[in-house]
Amino acid sequence: MRRAVSNWFDPVSYRIEKGVSYLGPDRKEQMDVYLPQYPGNETFPCIIVVHGGGWAAGRRSGLKDLQIAVNLVACGYVVMIIDCAVARHSVERWNHDLLIPGWPNNLYDCKTAVRFAKKQAEAYHIDPERIGIIGGASGGHLALFAAFTANHRGLLGEGLYAEYSSSIQCAVNLYGIPDVLTWGSKSFSGVPLAPASQDPAWRAAAKLEATRHKSKDVPPMFIVHGEQDEEIQFRLSDEFVNQLKELNTVSQYAVEGARQRLPSRAAPAIDLRPLIIRFLDAYLK
Numbered sequence: 001m002r003r004a005v006s007n008w009f010d011p012v013s014y015r016i017e018k019g020v021s022y023l024g025p026d027r028k029e030q031m032d033v034y035l036p037q038y039p040g041n042e043t044f045p046c047i048i049v050v051h052g053g054g055w056a057a058g059r060r061s062g063l064k065d066l067q068i069a070v071n072l073v074a075c076g077y078v079v080m081i082i083d084c085a086v087a088r089h090s091v092e093r094w095n096h097d098l099l100i101p102g103w104p105n106n107l108y109d110c111k112t113a114v115r116f117a118k119k120q121a122e123a124y125h126i127d128p129e130r131i132g133i134i135g136g137a138s139g140g141h142l143a144l145f146a147a148f149t150a151n152h153r154g155l156l157g158e159g160l161y162a163e164y165s166s167s168i169q170c171a172v173n174l175y176g177i178p179d180v181l182t183w184g185s186k187s188f189s190g191v192p193l194a195p196a197s198q199d200p201a202w203r204a205a206a207k208l209e210a211t212r213h214k215s216k217d218v219p220p221m222f223i224v225h226g227e228q229d230e231e232i233q234f235r236l237s238d239e240f241v242n243q244l245k246e247l248n249t250v251s252q253y254a255v256e257g258a259r260q261r262l263p264s265r266a267a268p269a270i271d272l273r274p275l276i277i278r279f280l281d282a283y284l285k
């Protein structure tokens with residue numbers, strides 16, 4: 001499928017490879033790959049896009065994720081929108097039988113996507129040393145944890161494409177939750193499908209503490225959060241960013257007066273897309 005984009009970015013033609021399997025023959029989750037069309041053998045940075053859905057539902061076909069992909073491919077990025085494991089089936093009866101529990105497979109899937117991008121670098125004209133990840137809401141949470149625990153031995157899953165690293169160069173978190181334990185919602189507690197208090201891996205994924213990580217292990221991050229977000233407290237991101245500032249480069253932009261709204265739908269105060277693209281370009285180009 002070939003299309004053209006013409007907006008406030010430079011016009012660019014691109015094609016889409018839909019329904020690409022990346023998790024092995026026993027998994028039905030797939031990805032769509034957006035490929036900029038330029039002459040020659042130029043390589044491009046790659047962005048993994050993780051869908052939201054409260055860890056319980058959602059697929060790669062969401063409008064917000066599609067808009068993110070179109071904007072990024074227009075700026076010269078290869079984009080992979082991925083399905084990942086969910087805790088319950090969606091209205092399309094996705095994952096209906098819960099053969100694949102949501103947690104921790106959703107985190108494993110994000111890292112597998114990174115390694116798949118590196119494995120397919122030549123086929124997709126990807127520079128394997130220039131890979132980032134972006135997600136909104138629960139997808140932002142997974143993007144954060146994929147970045148923080150890239151090569152954590154206990155959080156790699158089945159190890160597909162194990163010859164490649166899960167490391168990335170930067171991450172963008174759109175309203176994701178860095179501290180689920182403090183947040184206190186019951187929605188995450190059902191995702192691991194295991195008693196939270198007895199599952200060390202769950203607790204590791206429920207609360208990110210930047211100060212426990214070495215600076216070399218934390219890639220640069222761009223954090224977006226609405227100051228009036230009633231679902232996810234703004235202070236959680238604020239405290240997290242303060243920890244990150246002690247270790248590495250981080251950009252925070254709080255949308256004044258905004259609730260949970262992704263930049264693909266242009267926040268009321270300012271269009272965040274140029275800021276996010278500038279951040280990605282700084283670390284991936």
